[in-house]
Amino acid sequence: MKITKVAFLDRDGTINVEKGYITTPAEIELYPNAARAVRLLNDAGYAVFGISNQSGIARGYFNLNDLAAINARVMELLTAENAELKEIFFCPHHPHGAVPEFTVACECRKPGTGMAKAAMIKYNIEMEEGIVVGDKICDVEFGRNLGARTALVETGYGNGEWEKIRAGGLPRPDVYAPSLWEAARLLLNGTGKK
Numbered sequence: 001m002k003i004t005k006v007a008f009l010d011r012d013g014t015i016n017v018e019k020g021y022i023t024t025p026a027e028i029e030l031y032p033n034a035a036r037a038v039r040l041l042n043d044a045g046y047a048v049f050g051i052s053n054q055s056g057i058a059r060g061y062f063n064l065n066d067l068a069a070i071n072a073r074v075m076e077l078l079t080a081e082n083a084e085l086k087e088i089f090f091c092p093h094h095p096h097g098a099v100p101e102f103t104v105a106c107e108c109r110k111p112g113t114g115m116a117k118a119a120m121i122k123y124n125i126e127m128e129e130g131i132v133v134g135d136k137i138c139d140v141e142f143g144r145n146l147g148a149r150t151a152l153v154e155t156g157y158g159n160g161e162w163e164k165i166r167a168g169g170l171p172r173p174d175v176y177a178p179s180l181w182e183a184a185r186l187l188l189n190g191t192g193k194k
């Protein structure tokens with residue numbers, strides 16, 4: 001069966017507490033109601049994915065094995081609350097990294113849409129209703145590049161990013177919400193519908 005409803009959620013600052021570069025699974029701490037938000041999206045028929053820029057790999061702060069363990073911890077905590085992320089897609093690149101292998105101007109680093117496109121191919125998705133939630137302007141741009149409805153959350157870098165957006169000249173999200181939970185609720189209620 002084709003998937004038509006899809007939610008792409010940022011990881012750090014959106015699902016789990018922003019702590020700078022996370023390098024160990026023990027640092028993963030879900031925001032209150034983050035799992036409930038994912039479950040709400042699941043129940044509304046959305047396939048939910050994590051979509052995460054992880055330039056710490058290109059910068060040499062941690063490696064792919066570390067990241068696999070960290071992402072597994074995020075999935076484990078969500079699964080424990082019956083919330084289903086199908087997969088966490090990540091971009092390990094950065095144009096100015098320290099590890100040559102990952103130092104590249106790629107098409108997957110948000111606001112590029114490479115990670116979403118990979119998810120759509122792998123999971124046979126034809127997006128008709130798309131939702132993107134994140135705490136950075138690049139998340140909003142990523143969502144707009146996909147033709148999805150977007151929410152910026154106040155958690156993580158969201159507050160500061162909202163101030164920049166309010167100053168003008170930047171794309172505005174459809175919804176600005178205190179957390180992933182409120183963002184999911186508002187987007188599902190059609191608030192901010194284009």
Ligand SMILES: [Mg+2]
Nearest residue numbers: 010012013135
């Ligand atoms: Mg983030």
Ligand SMILES: [Zn+2]
Nearest residue numbers: 091093106108
């Ligand atoms: Zn990339």
